[in-house]
Amino acid sequence: MNPLDFIYNRKSVRLFKDTPIPKEVITEIVKAGTYAPSPKHQQNWHFVVLQNKELITQMAEIVRASHERIGQLAKNEKDFKRHMSVINYYTCFKDAPVVILVYGCPYNMIEYKILQENDAPANVLEMLQSPQSGAQGIGAAVENMLLAATKLGYGSCYMTGPTHAKSEIEALINFEKEGYELMAMVALGEAADHTPAQPPRKPLEEVLTFID
Helix, strand or coil: CCHHHHHHCCCCCCCCCCCCHHHHHHHHHHHHHHHHCCHHHHHCCCEECCCCHHHHHHHHHHHHHHHHHHHHHCCHHHHHHHHHHCCHHHHHHCCCCCEEEEEEEECCCCHHHHHCCCCCCCHHHHHCCCCCCHHHHHCCCCCCCHHHHHHHHCCEEEEEHHHHHHHHHHHHHHHCCCCCCEEEEEEEECCCCCCEEECCCCCCHHHCCCCC
């Protein structure tokens, strides 16, 4: 057995059994997220766990309505249908017994502040921000949770698309944390018996370069 199988076996799961997950397991998965690296160790994350089936269903309805509303901006029916063709990817969390909402706050970049106060050129300031360090920290935390879930025998799906309805979602769950905004969500549960196979990866030689 390859010791990294828990990485290689991870896949996005969008079909779940209606089986509750013990609170201690959810807590352990979120704890794994908090052990991710973050810029300047600012740990710019906060996690909100939803297990209320009614709330989760209502959240999916909110996301669907928001997606349709945005789709109305399309100039023709064909583009509207293309826009709506991905809605099941945005709402697949509706059948999960657990949804983890991942909040983030901006990365406090001290060097940016120093240079800004000293009238640094806009292109230099833009270059400092381009890696989007705060978002990278959030992504690292989510990946830790996905891998922890796989290791513990659960399926998961990482989503950012539903955040276009973040204000409505926050109102629904009655949660607000000053300085933080909804960045992503993770659907979590016991995978259904038959879920799509893991999609293929690009050949390693296409994405790997060694410079000696």
